[in-house]
Amino acid sequence: MQIKMLLGCAALAIMGTSAIANAAPPPLDAYGELPAVTDMAISPTGRLATIVELQGERRIIAMDHDGAMLINAPTGEAKLRGLVWADDDILLITNSATVSLGPYFTASKYELTGTIIVSTKDRDAQLVFSRTSSIADTTRGSYGIRKIDDTTVGYFGGIALDVGSGGPRFRHGRATLYAVDLARNRAKRAAGPPAENHYSDWLIDAAGNVAATLDVAEGDGLWRIRNVKGREIARGVDKTGNVSLLCFGKDGSTIVYAIEDQDGNRRWFEIPLAGGSPDEFLADVRIERTYVDRATGRIFGYRERGSTPKTVMYDPKVDSAVGRIFEAFDGRSPRLMDWTPDFSKVLVRTSGNNDSGTWYMVNLATRRADPIGDERSNILPEDVGPISTVDYVAGDGLEMDGILTLPPGREAKNLPVILLPHGGPSSHDEADFYWWSQAFSSHGYAVFQPNFRGSTNRDDAFRRAGYGQWGRKMQTDITDGLAELAKRGIVDPKRACIVGASYGGYAALAGVTLQQGYYRCAVSVAGVSDIELMYKTDLLESGQSRMTGRALREELGDPKSYDEISPRRFARQADAPVMLIHGKDDTVVPFKQSHVMADALKDAGKPYELIELEGEDHWLSRGETRKQMLRAAMRFVQKYNPTD
Template sequence: MVFDATGAPKRQFVIGDVKVRAIEWIGDEAILLIRSETGRTGFRFGNRKREWVRANVLPLSESSEVVSVFADQNRIANAIIGFHGVRQVDGQWKGYFGGFRMGKRSGEDPRILDSAPALFEVDLRNGKAEQIAYPAQWPVLRDWLVDGEGKPAVTLDINGETGKWQIDGPGGQKLASGISERGSVDLIGFGAAGDTVIYQTFDEDEATAKRFEVPLAGGAPARVYETLVQQWVSNPYDGRVLGVVDKSRQPRLENADQQASAEKIFELFSRVNVSLADYTPDLSTIIVRTSGNYDSGSWYRVDTATGNRMIMGLERPAIQGQAIGKISTFEYTAADGLDIEAILTLPPGRAAENLPVVILPHGGPTAHDEPVFDWWAQAFASRGYAVLQPNFRGSTNRGESFRAAGDGEWGRKMQTDLSDGLAALAEAGIADASRACIVGASYGGYAALAGVTVQNGVYRCAVSVNGVTDLETMFGEELSGRRDIFMNGVEQLLGEDADLDALSPRQMAGRADAPVLLIHGRDDTRVPYAQSVLMEDALEDAGKDVTLVSLDGEDHFLSSADTRKRTLIESVRFVERHNPAD
């Protein structure tokens, strides 16, 4: 649904059961719908499944037709490999997308020509595409920044084998360069005045992220934004950085007037967890999302000049108020003395004493949980469980040194951080440590399985959704002796010369000391479905209690409503069977 400035409906689009990944405004004329579909890569890329990104222009005028980016073109593959913004050039709206060039030899079908995308400018009125920058060739990886005039003004090249990188400005002038073993360099955007570029690097020695600003005309880079950045705030139509939202969810904007207005707005929501969801380019109107205690997700549109706010909608109208389990931050100390912060959700209507527990580690593992409404945690809490979501070492939002503390700790301290949280809950009198299950998805699914194989004697059951089960099968190719930034990144996570079998739940299946539920999407392109099949076979061969639930048509992210609900039902039912709340 599209609404006008008064909140009145303007147009509705029926898009069916598609996986929407983002919505971008094209001025006041249309919206850009970015979605994904699971498909095969073709013979050039090994015929593997991949989540292909595609885009449609949905005009607000009913007399204009929907435009599909890169569709029905014989020289560009029908897939978007990177979105680089929307710009208004000479009064016309253009979109900037990475795409694979197509071509053919005599008698052959069209095929992808390059291993990396070129940059195309697309007329968003009719879909006409024009190449404006060439692709890199392996081992070089390339990214661009498109300026307000629609020009690829900044190019970042990273050598995938050596980690050498270079940022070039207009005309190919070198602006900055260096070496990053893991290729940890990112273009952020243009400076507020438009005559500089902001980029980010990761210092492996200091375990810290650093941001720099350098003039497009050349000069010495200067450190900027020396804070924990939660979100970058940029003008969507010229790529200029307007400021950031920091870890405390407070805005830090370059313009003093905008900063003063934003502070007043955030003060209106000071009693709830608030995030900046979207904004007009001049920040005169913003959309905020709130979530937390008594709030299962609410959206507001706010006039920053007057402070007037209008509720746009509720995410879960049927789950409000006291039906929501109390959410708080729970802090404890790991066995080696490291301070850990976790999110604790308690069952509504029950005393926080001697409760059964669900340990719910997040995925990533470079991610983190916050004190907001979590549908999975709340489902378990509604059945009488205390739910602990530890932000174990390696998690984000605590600084780079805390994230780096997880390097090489898969199945080791990242795992014991979870059971240390359970022990701390029991010591506080909140939980009964003998009545605990562990549940997770992706890396959290790995942690759930490791909790009953690599570890023993802690949990009554384990639920893994789209989880990694065999590290050699999953990462062995990256660790097979080749030296590049991808291998360095995997080695960083798992540890140099790690014994992958000793850390793999599949290889340790004979040690499983609790029933296991495996749930996996057949279309998972991040962690292949085969990972759970291998785990099921290993547990069955070892005579262990295991159930595999296959989700047809589902990807890694539980994007479909039906299979997401099934995941919820199956996981709650399994935990209730093996670890009853009453």
């Protein structure tokens, strides 16, 4: 299937006007701005909806099949996380807000998620549960959308309230499962909350029944799966709670669940809903993602991770169609984002070399792929720095890799370099367009994103190799990557800075405190500086959950050693200037982590800057503060590690 660059009316509304040519690199703000297209979704009959920025304003747009506008509404300051069609007339939009719940809660602020129901018929918008005074206006998980007797029903976790003369109060923090008539926004209880110090997960079958319930006891880690009749069909013990329900099997008579075995390997099992012996599911396959039917919750395919990724669909016709899509976009890092139930139309997103993020509507019947969304129209293909994967070996012999981004049009020789470790740390980087690394490469820097041990791009043994290695081997994995690039002559190791966010921010601080002699500067965005403080904060905010404590100790090691890996405790050893950037509304890594690091650097007489991002969260969700962060980080890096 050949990709055709043919734009219809609907595409033009979303694509906007691209820059014709860039004699000079794009302005820095072009990288720091939120993408012009945040998300897209396609309805069962092919209607399109998107969160898009038009003329400097973020909007929700929904269009009919012929491109006629159904909805065109501004979003204001709302932090929109995604959207999905519940049916042909109802959109569900996920948002979040940072809120304070008062003195009786363990955290000063929480990031609460809401689900907005938008009707294309009357253009009405309202939060799920807003018509039910006994349920808080926040959703705690989405468990599917089902068609029940011609009624579209959404299943959501919700927080029950006690309604009295003093106003509504939280009954407890455990989620109850509700079935919501989306056209009327009326909720009824589908399953009760778990017992105290337990948590639950649910699978909803095609008929709207709670077909499987997972219950996990936080105290001893005992977990049980029960079917619709309450019969126990599986059980086990995992003291860190690494068990979850995934989906139904392909014919709906089984369920698939995931556990972590005693060796730390994540394994999937399939078991009949009626009961029986579990069978291991896709035992020898490294799964990148699964494809699940939104109407039934049944798996219908998966994509296998590897040097040559493979997609398998159980329906031969769908398998053939999807194979043609991946062939057509070969070399563009395509991702299937949404599709009609018959797979006649598919939304595909691409990014990577020569591509700063593009959305396509693929019509299998006409064999056309039309670009309908450009995430960064001011960054042209020639502006995108070359992206590649670099394999290397750590000092102890462990094989790993990282993503290298080079400055456009410059020889890859003795370049100044930015080490940009990812957050998580249970995450990984891929050879895609990444706005932060591309911003630095556009200003003349090579950028290396190491997938250090503990990352999720390899097997379970590699992920678990990071346990207990914060500030230790996870840190030296980064400098081993720097050494590899220097060995190849690509970078000048004497002109290196380290920059990162979240765990990457921790690694940036550790790079100039726990390590010395590698970096000219460090920029930590929302980074952890004190491991003991993080441990105590996470434990407190979990309600002193023993399961949370065990999981933290498994990842971080013995609490007695936390001072040994805390950059704050080694501020006097800092051998390069430090910039600390942190959002005041961060609910993941509290602002206090940067504040105490700033105090330690000040007391030690070390050069540092602290930049507070007002109203910003952990994910840099605001366009203006994201650009503020990028400008500050670039200024700091250019000051201490100039390209010339």
